[in-house]
Amino acid sequence: xxxxxVCYPTFGGSGVVATELGVALAERGHEIHFVTYKQxxxxxxxxRNIHFHEVSVPQYPLFKYQPYxxxxxxxxxxxxxRFGIEVLHVHYAIPHAYAGYMAKQMLAEEGIQIPMVTTLxxxxxxxxxxHPFYKPAVTxxxxxxxxxxxxxxxxxxxxxxxxxxxxxxxxxxxxxxxxDYTNHFTDCQRDLMALPEEKxxxxxxxxxxxxxxxxxxxxxxxxxxxxxxxxxxxxxxxEREPAEALVEKLGLKERVIFFGNSHEINKIxxxxxxxxxxxxxxxxxxxxxxxxxxxxxxISTNTGGLPEVxxxxxxxxxxxxxxxxEMAANALKILGDDDTLARFKIKAKETARKFDTKTVVGQYExxxxxxxxxxxx
Numbered sequence: 520x521x522x523x524x525v526c527y528p529t530f531g532g533s534g535v536v537a538t539e540l541g542v543a544l545a546e547r548g549h550e551i552h553f554v555t556y557k558q559x560x561x562x563x564x565x566x567r568n569i570h571f572h573e574v575s576v577p578q579y580p581l582f583k584y585q586p587y588x589x590x591x592x593x594x595x596x597x598x599x600x601r602f603g604i605e606v607l608h609v610h611y612a613i614p615h616a617y618a619g620y621m622a623k624q625m626l627a628e629e630g631i632q633i634p635m636v637t638t639l640x641x642x643x644x645x646x647x648x649x650h651p652f653y654k655p656a657v658t659x660x661x662x663x664x665x666x667x668x669x670x671x672x673x674x675x676x677x678x679x680x681x682x683x684x685x686x687x688x689x690x691x692x693x694x695x696x697x698x699d700y701t702n703h704f705t706d707c708q709r710d711l712m713a714l715p716e717e718k719x720x721x722x723x724x725x726x727x728x729x730x731x732x733x734x735x736x737x738x739x740x741x742x743x744x745x746x747x748x749x750x751x752x753x754x755x756x757x758e759r760e761p762a763e764a765l766v767e768k769l770g771l772k773e774r775v776i777f778f779g780n781s782h783e784i785n786k787i788x789x790x791x792x793x794x795x796x797x798x799x800x801x802x803x804x805x806x807x808x809x810x811x812x813x814x815x816x817x818i819s820t821n822t823g824g825l826p827e828v829x830x831x832x833x834x835x836x837x838x839x840x841x842x843x844x845e846m847a848a849n850a851l852k853i854l855g856d857d858d859t860l861a862r863f864k865i866k867a868k869e870t871a872r873k874f875d876t877k878t879v880v881g882q883y884e885x886x887x888x889x890x891x892x893x894x895x896x
Contacts, residue, residue, distance in 0.1 A: 520549045520550070520605050520606060520884075520887055520891075521549070521550045521552070521602060521603055521604050521605045521606075522541075522544060522549055522550070522551055522552070522604070522605065522606045522607075522608055522887065523552045523553075523554050523595065523598055523599065523604045523606070523607050523608070524537055524540070524541045524551060524552070524553050524554070524608050524609075524610070525553075525554050525555060525591070525595070525607065525608070525609040525610065525615045525618070525619065526538065526553070526555055526559065526609075526610040526611070526615070527555070527610070527611065528553075528555045528556065528557045528558060528559040528560060528562075529559075529560060533610050533611060533638075533640035533641075534559055534560065534610075535560075535805060536610070536640075536670070536693045536694070536805065537559070537608075537610040537638075538553070538559040538560075538562050539694070539695065539696065539876070540608075540694075540880065540883065541553060541562070541569065542562070542569065543696070543876045543880045544880065544883070544884075545566065545568035545569045546568075547880070547884075548568070549568065550568050550570075550602075551568060551569050551570065552570045552571075552572060552598055552602060552604060553569070553570070553571045553572065554572045554574060554591070554594055554595055554598055555571075555573075555574060556573065556574045556575075556576070556587070557573065558571050558573075559571075560782070570602075572594060572598050574587070574590050574591050574594045575590065576590045577590075587614060588614045588617060588618045588621070589618075591614065591615070591618040591622075592618045592619075592621040592622045592625065593622075595607065595618065595619065595622035596622050596625050596626055599622070599626055599631065599633055600626075600629075600631070604633065605633065605887075605891060606633065606634055606635075606636060606887045606890060606891060607619050607622070607623070607633060607634070607635040607636065608635075608636045608638070608883075608887070609635060609636070609637050609638070609664075610638045610640060611638075611639075611640055611642075612637060612639055612644065612657045612660050612661055613653055613656060613657055613660065615637075616635070616637040616660035616661065616664055617656055617657075617659075617660045619635045619637070619660075619664075620635065620659075620660055620663050620664075623635055632894045633894075634665035634666065634887075634890035634891055634893065634894055635664050635665050635666075635890075636664065636665065636666040636667075636668065636883075636886055636887065636890055637660065637661060637664035637666070637667050637668070638667075638668045638669070638670070638691070639661075639667065639668070639669045639670070639674055639675075639678060639688070639802075640670055640674075640802055640803075641670070641674055641800075641801070641802025641803070641823070642802075644657070644674060644677055644678050644681065644682075644802075654681075654682070657682065658682045658683055658684070661678070661682065661684055661686055662684060662685050662686050664686060665890040665893055665894070666689070666886050666889065666890040666893075667684075667686050667687070667688045667689070668688065668689050668690070668691040668883075668886065669688050669689075669690055669691075669802075670690075670691070670692055670693045670802055670803040670824065671690065671692060671693075671802055671803045671823065671824030671827050672690050672824070672827060673802065673823045673824040673826075673827065674802040674803070674823070674824060675688045675690055677802075689886065691879060691882045691883060691886070692803065692827070692828075692874055692879060693803045693805050693808065693874065693879075694874045694875065694876050694878070694879035694880065695805075695808055695809060695812050695871070695874060695875070695876065696875065696876040697812045697868075697871055697872050697875045697876075699785065699812075700785060700788070700809065700812035700813045700814075700871075708790075709790035712749055712751065712776070712790060713748070713749045713790075714747070716747055717747045717748050717749055718746055718747070718748040718749075718792040718793065718854050719748065719749050719751060719790055719791050719792050719793075720739055720742065720748055720749070720750050720751070720791070720792065720793045720794075720795060720850070721750075721751045721752075721753065721787060721788065721791040721793070721794055721795070721810070721815070722735050722750075722751070722752050722753065722754075722794070722795045722796065723753040723754055723784060723787075723794075723806045723809070723810075724753075724754045724756070724796075724798075724806060725754050725755070725756045726752075726754045726755060726756025726757065726758040726759050726762070727756050727757060727758065728757065728758055728799075729798055729799045729800055730756075730758065730796075730797075730798050730799075731797045731798060731799055731840070731841075732752070732756075732758040732759070732761070732762045733758070733761060733762060733765055734797040734841065734843055734846075735750070735752070735762070735795050735797060736750070736762055736765045736766055736769065736771070736775070737765075737843045737847075738795060738797065738818070738843055738846050738847045738850060739771070739774075739775070739795070740769050740771060741843070741844070741847035741851075742847055742850050742851060742854065743771070743774055745851060745855075746851065746854050746855065748774070748792075748854070749774055749775070749776065750771075750774060750775045750776070751775075751776050751778060751787060751791070752775065752776070752777050752778065753778040753779075753780075753781050753784065753787060754778075754779070754780060755779050755780050759777060762777075763777060784809065785813065788809065788810055788813035788815055789813060791810065791813070791815045792815070792854060792860060793815065793816055793817075793818060793850055793853060793854055794806070794807060794810035794811075794815045794816070794817045794818070794835075795817075795818050795819075795846075795850075796817060796818070796819040796820070796825070796829075797818070797819065797820050797838075797840070797841075797843075797846055798819070798820055798822065798823075798825070798840075799820075799822065799840055800822050800823050801819075801820075801822060801823040801824060801825050802823050802824050803823070803824040803825075803827075803828065804819065804823070804824055804825045804828045804829065807819055807825065807828055807829050807835075808828055808871055808874055810867070811828075811829070811834050811835075811867040811868065811870055811871040812868065812871040813868075814864040814865070814867055814868045815864065815867060816834060816835040816853050816860070816863035816864060816866075816867045817829045817834060817835035817867065818835055818836055818838075818846050818849050818850050818853075819835065819836075819837055819838075820837065820838060820839065820840045821837035821838060821839060822840055825837065828870075828874070829870075830866075830870055833863075833866045833867075833870060834863070834866055834867040834870040834871075835849075835853070835863065835867065836849035836852070836853075
């Protein structure tokens with residue numbers, strides 16, 4: 520199949536999953552065309568089966584906000600016609616499904632029928648999409664997609680609760696290639712991060728308020744008082760500065776490292792003992808899954824799709840949002856005994872294998888075929 524994938528090309532979970540999906544599909548012989556405003560961060564190289572088409576938005580003084588949706592729709596029309604694209608797969612209801620629908624209509628005017636698969640990732644539904652300004656457009660885009668998927672049952676339930684949806688929504692979870700997370704580094708260099716007797720605790724995100732980064736610092740502060748440890752915070756976002764201020768206030772500057780954005784997540788996870796994800800909301804929890812695939816147990820909240828990924832008492836522990844005391848106690852349960860930590864590490868990796876690429880990508884192939892067949896009925 521010739522498939523066009525539209526996504527945000529950033530460090531966020533939706534962009535990572537969309538990119539990994541395209542790479543996996545290309546390895547299975549499909550021709551993949553990424554259409555977005557810059558090359559996705561996880562797309563290391565192009566190949567015979569992987570292509571990138573940049574969406575350029577001309578700058579017009581007339582517009583206060585440049586019309587990205589219009590430029591994207593036009594680029595999709597051009598890409599479909601030039602390369603014979605058979606399926607559009609858009610990640611995020613807005614603006615991508617909305618732009619995809621307009622492209623479909625323009626193509627239909629020329630007698631070209633093409634199905635659109637829309638994957639809902641979370642923020643497009645629970646935050647942005649539910650705003651009164653956008654709700655009608657999101658509802659329209661979902662209902663006019665040929666196939667709709669969500670990354671968790673929790674997100675599907677939220678979508679059906681918040682919007683008047685007539686379309687069927689299929690749950691296709693996020694995924695990773697577990698083999699990519701095998702610790703094969705010969706220069707893991709754990710000693711650069713911590714002393715042999717210290718445990719390493721990590722958090723990776725875009726450091727938005729929903730990630731509750733200050734809770735991470737508070738949890739770590741309790742843990743490090745009982746177990747010598749270091750905290751690694753990976754990512755950039757608005758909560759970095761308040762978190763740095765709290766670290767200084769608590770006298771933890773020598774124990775906390777802020778990495779900023781990194782292309783070496785696998786390497787960081789290879790020497791991590793415990794992962795913290797105390798989010799206010801997670802539609803799935805891809806960062807937790809990446810940690811688990813590296814054999815790192817997870818302390819997380821029980822919100823959104825996280826209980827579908829992090830299994831209580833097996834791959835880690837779940838707590839209510841804001842329950843810092845319990846999360847710290849659970850962290851100490853895992854880190855306080857080497858045998859317990861080893862057992863959780865093994866179970867985390869076993870749990871992650873349920874979300875392996877080989878299992879999930881085939882579900883998308885089936886949906887593409889179903890969407891294409893629907894146009895011939």
